[in-house]
Amino acid sequence: RRSALAELATAVVSPLNLAEVLHLVARIVAQASHAGGSALWLQGKLSPRLEVTYGVAGVRERLGRALAPLATAVIESARPRTADPATSDPLLAREAASELAAVAAFPLVAYDRTVGAFAVYHGARPHPGARGIEAEHEFLSTLADLAALAVDQASRFQHLRETEVRNRELQGQLRREARLSSLGELSAQLSNEARNPVASIRAFARRVHQGLAE
Numbered sequence: 001r002r003s004a005l006a007e008l009a010t011a012v013v014s015p016l017n018l019a020e021v022l023h024l025v026a027r028i029v030a031q032a033s034h035a036g037g038s039a040l041w042l043q044g045k046l047s048p049r050l051e052v053t054y055g056v057a058g059v060r061e062r063l064g065r066a067l068a069p070l071a072t073a074v075i076e077s078a079r080p081r082t083a084d085p086a087t088s089d090p091l092l093a094r095e096a097a098s099e100l101a102a103v104a105a106f107p108l109v110a111y112d113r114t115v116g117a118f119a120v121y122h123g124a125r126p127h128p129g130a131r132g133i134e135a136e137h138e139f140l141s142t143l144a145d146l147a148a149l150a151v152d153q154a155s156r157f158q159h160l161r162e163t164e165v166r167n168r169e170l171q172g173q174l175r176r177e178a179r180l181s182s183l184g185e186l187s188a189q190l191s192n193e194a195r196n197p198v199a200s201i202r203a204f205a206r207r208v209h210q211g212l213a214e
Helices: 002-012 018-032 060-066 068-077 137-195 197-213
Strands: 037-043 048-054 081-083 100-110 113-123
Touching (some): 002 018, 018 037, 018 048, 018 113, 037 060, 048 060, 048 068, 060 068, 068 081, 068 100, 068 113
Antiparallel strands (some): 037 048, 037 113, 081 100, 100 113
8 A cells, every 4th residue: 555655656757748647547446446447537628538548458449438527527516426335326337337246436626626536336246345435535546646746747848848838839839930920021022123134234334333333
């Protein structure tokens, strides 16, 4: 448990990108609580977006989608939600609940802003070292707090990097436009002189005459 907390605390101040942090959080919350699997959502513009699942391949994705109503509920309320047994929660589809012994979902709240949620679940046959979901509640709440900070920090870094890329692209575009503008002015000048050769010759003769006079 201490190693899990330490790993998440390190992620808060690390240069990991957002995708790396999401996978790290999903793995740690499942392994540290001896859960059968986990799922993690980020708050989208309209609804939570399932980002990462951890557990048995082929099963974790399906269960992650089935747990989406719980994620929506905890994000909207900013409060955890526990179902032990899983069939006791009306938000869970009966088919999905029948595959689970218990499930708990926690909001990820950083600086009074809910950035997402994660859920952990025990299968119908829990891991031998697993404790009850209720017994893990305080520990999972602590993990949720650290996970929220890590996700928020990674999101800020990602936004900063994207802003820097856009700024570099804009500066490059402005330089290209400045060069094209200069070429356009030169082209217009040469075109004008080509259309008025006599005027160009007279102007050149005047400059030569003035130079001789001096």
